Amino acid sequence: MTHRTIDCDDFLSDLAKRTPGEDAFHQSVAEIIPDLIPIVNENPEYREFALLERLTEPDRIVSFRVDWRDDDNVAHVNRGYRVQFNSAIGPYKGGLRFHPTVNQSVLKFLGFEQTFKNALTGLPMGGGKGGADFDPAGRSAAEIMRFCQSFMQELHRHIGPDIDIPAGDINVGAREIGWMFGEYRRITNQFAGVLTGKGLSFGGSEMRTEATGYGVVQLLCHMLAERDDSIDGKTIVVSGAGNVATFAAELAMCKGGRVVTLSDSRGFIHDAAGLTQDKIDWVRQHKSKPGASLEAYADTFDATWHAGKTPWDVACDIALPCATQNELDADGVKALIANGCAAIVEGANMPTTRAAQAAIREAGLLFAPGKAANAGGVAVSGLEISQNRQRRTQSRDDLADALQDIMQTIHDTCAEAGRTTSGIDYAKGANVAGFRKVADAMYAAGVA
Numbered sequence: 001m002t003h004r005t006i007d008c009d010d011f012l013s014d015l016a017k018r019t020p021g022e023d024a025f026h027q028s029v030a031e032i033i034p035d036l037i038p039i040v041n042e043n044p045e046y047r048e049f050a051l052l053e054r055l056t057e058p059d060r061i062v063s064f065r066v067d068w069r070d071d072d073n074v075a076h077v078n079r080g081y082r083v084q085f086n087s088a089i090g091p092y093k094g095g096l097r098f099h100p101t102v103n104q105s106v107l108k109f110l111g112f113e114q115t116f117k118n119a120l121t122g123l124p125m126g127g128g129k130g131g132a133d134f135d136p137a138g139r140s141a142a143e144i145m146r147f148c149q150s151f152m153q154e155l156h157r158h159i160g161p162d163i164d165i166p167a168g169d170i171n172v173g174a175r176e177i178g179w180m181f182g183e184y185r186r187i188t189n190q191f192a193g194v195l196t197g198k199g200l201s202f203g204g205s206e207m208r209t210e211a212t213g214y215g216v217v218q219l220l221c222h223m224l225a226e227r228d229d230s231i232d233g234k235t236i237v238v239s240g241a242g243n244v245a246t247f248a249a250e251l252a253m254c255k256g257g258r259v260v261t262l263s264d265s266r267g268f269i270h271d272a273a274g275l276t277q278d279k280i281d282w283v284r285q286h287k288s289k290p291g292a293s294l295e296a297y298a299d300t301f302d303a304t305w306h307a308g309k310t311p312w313d314v315a316c317d318i319a320l321p322c323a324t325q326n327e328l329d330a331d332g333v334k335a336l337i338a339n340g341c342a343a344i345v346e347g348a349n350m351p352t353t354r355a356a357q358a359a360i361r362e363a364g365l366l367f368a369p370g371k372a373a374n375a376g377g378v379a380v381s382g383l384e385i386s387q388n389r390q391r392r393t394q395s396r397d398d399l400a401d402a403l404q405d406i407m408q409t410i411h412d413t414c415a416e417a418g419r420t421t422s423g424i425d426y427a428k429g430a431n432v433a434g435f436r437k438v439a440d441a442m443y444a445a446g447v448a
């Protein structure tokens with residue numbers, strides 16, 4: 001039996017018909033599929049196994065009601081999700097996000113990306129993502145704790161050390177993971193490594209907190225080294241002021257870069273003299289308060305505050321978007337280029353719009369996608385799973401070395417798969433290398 005070759009536009013329009021209204025998911029598939037179609041068309045067995053169609057359909061999606069009471073005893077209802085996207089190479093693994101923008105489409109895009117990212121780490125982890133449309137901004141710690149407990153009342157049925165091991169993401173840090181882990185233990189009477197990003201005293205891993213942001217900068221350094229260049233003396237614009245942004249800024253600074261911006265959902269700060277460790281520590285401490293705005297930075301240090309704006313107009317050599325999806329559009333890319341930017345490395349998941357990606361490609365900027373650049377976090381999560389399974393802990397130095405090795409391997413893997421006559425296309429390299437691993441495992445598993 002012969003199988004017709006796949007046309008990219010037809011595939012994407014079929015997907016849009018099958019999954020109406022899921023714009024973020026369509027965007028993430030459209031970014032990856034053009035690099036995969038030639039491989040699938042060259043491999044009749046992939047077409048026979050409908051690999052692309054199966055890869056773009058999650059294994060399952062669980063959606064559930066999360067009810068909780070606020071401090072005035074008023075009852076609220078939110079919607080929780082777990083998207084178990086693909087377990088061809090290992091148990092589902094991916095973060096939980098609490099944000100009002102969370103919906104099925106956003107979590108499908110994140111789970112799809114996660115599948116490729118986890119494959120790139122070289123560790124046996126499938127892709128998943130979850131969360132809730134809960135907005136913790138301005139909520140007390142007690143309210144957020146009750147929400148986490150109620151969320152786990154349902155989630156515990158769907159996860160397990162050999163099934164699905166969630167972690168944190170936007171608005172879900174070590175504190176929230178601790179509350180959810182405590183609830184899991186209460187419900188199941190089991191001390192199992194069922195979440196990563198835990199506190200160090202109850203099974204967490206050294207280096208997990210720093211891993212994503214540090215990994216972003218490590219990948220950037222490898223990309224620059226490939227061109228006989230380095231980060232030393234470069235001016236760097238960072239967006240976000242959370243976990244990824246602050247640790248990316250920290251390592252960039254340690255390696256001799258001058259980080260001049262951070263941002264949050266209300267605007268950005270421009271500190272022309274550059275961030276220092278003291279300033280980064282202040283940001284972490286300040287942003288840990290409920291509803292705190294970065295604006296206070298400009299009242300505390302010699303910096304300017306730009307309400308409602310993104311930092312892409314600031315002159316720089318390198319931009320690291322580390323806040324959220326679609327935060328950098330084509331105008332932002334054009335402004336960056338006009339002001340001297342030559343490299344963009346994604347700390348966040350899908351921070352660049354499709355038009356921004358086109359502008360990056362057209363200008364020939366050095367670029368790394370989030371699925372490669374921010375994989376350090378899930379890689380150290382993978383090492384946390386191994387430590388939990390073996391009931392042992394690894395030293396900080398060992399884990400720092402392991403993270404370095406993994407980011408070097410991710411660089412080399414993407415470079416090899418993305419090498420073209422005109423240089424290295426890291427985005428293509430990440431898509432192709434991640435796909436090959438997952439596709440081979442799906443093929444080996446057969447289809448009913």
Ligand code: NDP
Nearest residue numbers: 170171212240241242243244264265323324348349374377
């Ligand atoms: P945090 O919650 O620690 O920080 C998120 C930051 O982004 C905050 O400064 C927040 O501002 C800002 N932000 C959130 N939404 C918006 C928005 N719509 N517009 C502008 N700014 C916004 O999250 P992380 O640092 O953990 O995650 C950041 C990105 O990195 C996400 O895309 C996440 O999926 C990705 N990522 C994270 C990993 C991790 O290990 N943490 C691993 C891999 C990817 P405010 O404080 O005002 O809300």
